[in-house]
Amino acid sequence: MSLAVSGAVVFVIAVLESAGLRPLGGAADVRPGATLGNATDQGLIGVVITGVLAAQAEPDRAWQVWLRRGGLLAGAGVAVLSGSRAALAALLAVVVFGVCTWMRSRLWTGPKTAAGAGLAVAGIAVGVLLAPAPRERLLSTGTVDGRLLLWEQALGLIADRPLSGVGPSGFVDALPGYLGPEWARTVGDSFPTDSPHSWPLQVLAAGGFPLLVLVLVLIVVSVVAVVRRMRASPSASHRRYLAVVLVTVAAYGVALLTHFTSIGTTGLVAFLCGGLVGREAATGSPARDGFHRTFAAGKMLAVPRLFGALLVLTGLGLAVPATAAEGFMGAGARAAAGGNYAQAEQAFRQAWQLRRWDSDTALLAGQAFAGPATEGERQAARYAVEWGTLARERTPRSQEAGTALALGHLYSGEVPEAKDVLDALIAESPNATALYIHRGVAQFGLGQPAAAITDLEHAASLDPALDTPWRVLANIHQRLGNSQEAFAATQRAAALANP
Structure with a gap:
């Protein structure tokens, strides 16, 4: 429900900015980003909101049903109005998977499911074509050439430090030494580049191949944990929820192949990942073999709680x-x-x-x-x-x-x-x-x-x-x-x- 409300707020601001207004300030010649400050971040948040709300079962109360549906449409609208190609591709993946999963849960036939998915894709396409800024952005290749050149320069930096990288946040300081005359001609140095705009390259630049291997291992372990949880869940709606949210997180990761990480999107996705790999709290009777074991178990539970409290206070x-x-x-x-x-x-x-x-x-x-x-x-x-x-x-x-x-x-x-x-x-x-x-x-x-x-x-x-x-x-x-x-x-x- 909180995401539904947030999606509606961001959608209103995105509509105003698409009309040429700047309710949050900023120059008229700069791509708006609603409350995210960046158009692609705006689009990715819209994708995540759409995926989470599409995964949920219908609430019991009527007002919650309408709030959820409105938030779902608002999230999709936020992604469309961003004009981000990466966000639009992620939105298509999430919408198609979410629609097919929902239709299969209602035992729709193959042709009906295909028709429903096609209708959803057509709705997104119509939204893009009706909004001038997203349409112009989608058909433009202005940033593509610069992105390819950035990746080429970033690979040169990584090749010099394949095992250690340049450290956290070191990319912005190390990259200028690898930029050639073509970069000066086509991109310029008015705005320093602080990310290679691709998460694998960003990981390599920060910590080299050891860090990339660690991240890939964590991804594999996490996906395996989610799949096992889906198989063990007795609830079909719970399995659908986990599947759609997993696809949403994966679509976000694919979109970051051409974009930089941001706290505006990472925080929410990290929260979802924690929910995906988590497990339900164990319930049952106290230990049967005595008060001392129960007491010891309680003491052990206090250790992570104390550590968590200290971590929160430090933060x-x-x-x-x-x-x-x-x-x-x-x-x-x-x-x-x-x-x-x-x-x-x-x-x-x-x-x-x-x-x-x-x-x-x-x-x-x-x-x-x-x-x-x-x-x-x-x-x-x-x-x-x-x-x-x-x-x-x-x-x-x-x-x-x-x-x-x-x-x-x-x-x-x-x-x-x-x-x-x-x-x-x-x-x-x-x-x-x-x-x-x-x-x-x-x-x-x-x-x-x-x-x-x-x-x-x-x-x-x-x-x-x-x-x-x-x-x-x-x-x-x-x-x-x-x-x-x-x-x-x-x-x-x-x-x-x-x-």
């Missing part, structure tokens, strides 16, 4: 301060964007005290100050150096942390330090367009215009669709008195900015 000890830090992080980002840098620094410091274990706290603070620093705000630049240095110490291979530190140095007047950082970053990531742009500015600040022009022209060759290198080149040529070159660079920047 709360981390989660409560981390959640409180979010408020300070948001306040700091807003203050930095509004030009109140002292207030932003105070807010970020409070967040750091609460969430010191998370290196992203320092990174996000450094990035928040680096933006205003590029506009000439010296105070913001000094704070960017402070937080960038801290973030770089915690994650030495982070290109994002290094960039924030370099920009802080550059716009606080510490140009040699900025160039040193940028030299190190470029050595690690030789095809990152933005780094050459920043180093070009640093080179010019050091009185090396020829080297600056070389860096900027190289940045323009890496990403021919980017106008920023040409705008900076125009300013440099203007200061050097090269009016003809400045005019040509300005024209080129204008043509790229307004194609």
Whole structure:
């Protein structure tokens, strides 16, 4: 019932976003994701809601029946409106299996079952065709080429560390060193890639082949446990429920072959997996051979309960301060964007005290100050150096942390330090367009215009669709008195900015 209500809420927001509205905020040119923040995550949640509600037997009360049916349709609508190809493929698998299972439980004949499944598929197809955004997304191949290129680069990273990987969350810092010129031309480096968008590759990147083998073994053991439970269950409706939920979880796993993991979807699916592999509590009379055995059994039961209580308290000890830090992080980002840098620094410091274990706290603070620093705000630049240095110490291979530190140095007047950082970053990531742009500015600040022009022209060759290198080149040529070159660079920047 809770999933039915949640599905209805997400569906309403998805409909509003499909109509061009943004009830939860966000730019109009960004694919919406309802409450999930990402379109594919939205679709996958819709798939899971559809599968769980399709697996349930009809409730006893009339209002529950209608709530369940409405939630089921809402879940399917959420998946359709997401426009995600992975989510739509998962939805088709879940719907077809769920419909066939339901019809077989009512002893429908083969032709009737096939007709019913075909009708369900037709309903999904009509929904996709009627909604402009999903229809356009389904027929587009824009992200397919980028995904194939990402997998190719990720395999290069994995090949260098097949046994250990790069560690948890290490992919975002290690990948830039493996990105070639084609990536710069077709994808760019505006948004750092923090996942290979495929769970097997993600597992390999995090822990190498040993971790992948462990995960595959766990999958096999879990499926065997569910199948045994289905065979042992005397209830036909319970067996159908387990089968449909198992297929739903499997469809989710197949969809993650082309998508990244997210807490918005993983939490719910993990909960379902726990229910699938769990077992009913044993019932019966106390042990027959004496009070002492019963007493000992009770004491033994207290051990996992005590361990569970300690685990929950430890989790709360981390989660409560981390959640409180979010408020300070948001306040700091807003203050930095509004030009109140002292207030932003105070807010970020409070967040750091609460969430010191998370290196992203320092990174996000450094990035928040680096933006205003590029506009000439010296105070913001000094704070960017402070937080960038801290973030770089915690994650030495982070290109994002290094960039924030370099920009802080550059716009606080510490140009040699900025160039040193940028030299190190470029050595690690030789095809990152933005780094050459920043180093070009640093080179010019050091009185090396020829080297600056070389860096900027190289940045323009890496990403021919980017106008920023040409705008900076125009300013440099203007200061050097090269009016003809400045005019040509300005024209080129204008043509790229307004194609």
